[in-house]
Amino acid sequence: MSNPTIHVAAAVIIRPDGRFLLASRPADKPYPGYWEFPGGKIEAGETAYEALVRELDEELGIHVTHATPWLTRQFDYTKLRVVLSFFRVTAWQGEPHPREGQTFAWQSADDITVAPLLPANTPIIQALTLPPILGITQAGDDIAGFLPKLDHALTQGLKLIQVREKQLTGSALSEFAQAVVHRAHAAHARVIINADAALAQQIQADGVQLTAAQLAAIGSRPDLTLVGASCHNAAELDLAEQLGCDYALLSPVLPTASHPGAPTLGWEQFASLTSNRSIPIYALGGLNAADLELAQQHGAHGIALLRGAWQ
Structure with missing residues (x-):
C-alpha cells in the first residue's frame, strides 16, 4: 500500500542581493528544528499559487506581489509522500516575522550556515547555485x-x-x-x-x-x-x-x-x-x-x- 500524498506550495523568497529565506520548523510539527523553505499544504479548491499567498501571509505576515513557478520536487518520508511546488518570490509587502514560532535566517546557496536542512530541500539549494x-x-x-x-x-x-x-x-x-x-x-x-x-x-x-x-x-x-x-x-x-x-x-x-x-x-x-x-x-x-x-x-x-x- 502506497503512502498518502500531500501537495505543498513552497516559497524561495529572494532578496535583491540574492540571499533567500529559510525557516526552522516549530517544536509542535514533524521534524522540529529542521530548516526549510516556508510554505504549506495546498488545500482543496486552491491552486498552488493561491496556497503560496495564503501560507506566506499566515506564516510570515507578508503579502506576495510577484512570484514565478519554478521546480516541483517529490520526496518520500517514512509514512508520507510530499509533492512540493516551488515558487521564486521576488517581491512582497511587509517584513517577514515569525507568526508560528519559527526562527528565520537569510542564506546564500554557496554558504549555508544553518542545520539540519529538511531533506527535500537539499536539491533546491543546489539548483539555486545555477545563475539565471x-x-x-x-x-x-x-x-x-x-x-x-x-x-x-x-x-x-x-x-x-x-x-x-x-x-x-x-x-x-x-x-x-x-x-x-x-x-x-x-x-x-x-x-x-x-x-x-x-x-x-x-x-x-x-x-x-x-x-x-x-x-x-x-x-x-x-x-x-x-x-x-x-x-x-x-x-x-x-x-x-x-x-x-x-x-x-x-x-x-x-x-x-x-x-x-x-x-x-x-x-x-x-x-x-x-x-x-x-x-x-x-x-x-x-x-x-x-x-x-x-x-x-x-x-x-x-x-x-x-x-x-x-x-
Whole structure:
C-alpha cells in the first residue's frame, strides 16, 4: 500500500542581493528544528499559487506581489509522500516575522550556515547555485576576437558558460576550451563543454552539456560536477530528469537567425513542457537578456544566450 500524498506550495523568497529565506520548523510539527523553505499544504479548491499567498501571509505576515513557478520536487518520508511546488518570490509587502514560532535566517546557496536542512530541500539549494544566464560561446572563425568579449562578459557578472564551437576539433578545440576555463575560473565562473565529457574532465571544466542523441543513448550520468542536457520535447526532458541532470536547455522557444522558418515552441508550449519539472530549465532560442523575466514567468530557471551573451 502506497503512502498518502500531500501537495505543498513552497516559497524561495529572494532578496535583491540574492540571499533567500529559510525557516526552522516549530517544536509542535514533524521534524522540529529542521530548516526549510516556508510554505504549506495546498488545500482543496486552491491552486498552488493561491496556497503560496495564503501560507506566506499566515506564516510570515507578508503579502506576495510577484512570484514565478519554478521546480516541483517529490520526496518520500517514512509514512508520507510530499509533492512540493516551488515558487521564486521576488517581491512582497511587509517584513517577514515569525507568526508560528519559527526562527528565520537569510542564506546564500554557496554558504549555508544553518542545520539540519529538511531533506527535500537539499536539491533546491543546489539548483539555486545555477545563475539565471547561461552564455554559449560564439567564437566562429575569430577565436582571438572572441576572448576579449568573454573577458567583458565575465566582468559584467556572467557565471556559467557553455563551450560550443562545432567548427573546432582536436587540439584547436582543447586549446580554446582551456582558455575559456582559465578565464572563467579566475572570475569564479563555471564552464560546461558541449558534447564531450572526456574533454571536460581532461581540462578540468565543471561539466558537460549532453546532446539529445547522447541523452537517449547514455547509460549513466557522466562523472562531472554539472551535467546538462539539450532538450526539445517532453520525452527528452523526461530522460534528463531520469538521468539526474542538473539542468536542461529547452529549445527553440522563438525564431532564430540561424534557423529561419524552423518550428518553434512559443511561450505557452514552453510553459506546458516545464510545468512540474524537477530540474531547472533554461529557455533557448531567439532570446536576449531582456527576455529573462518573461521566461521565468513561464517556468524557466533562466535563459541561455548565444549572440546576446557577448554584446
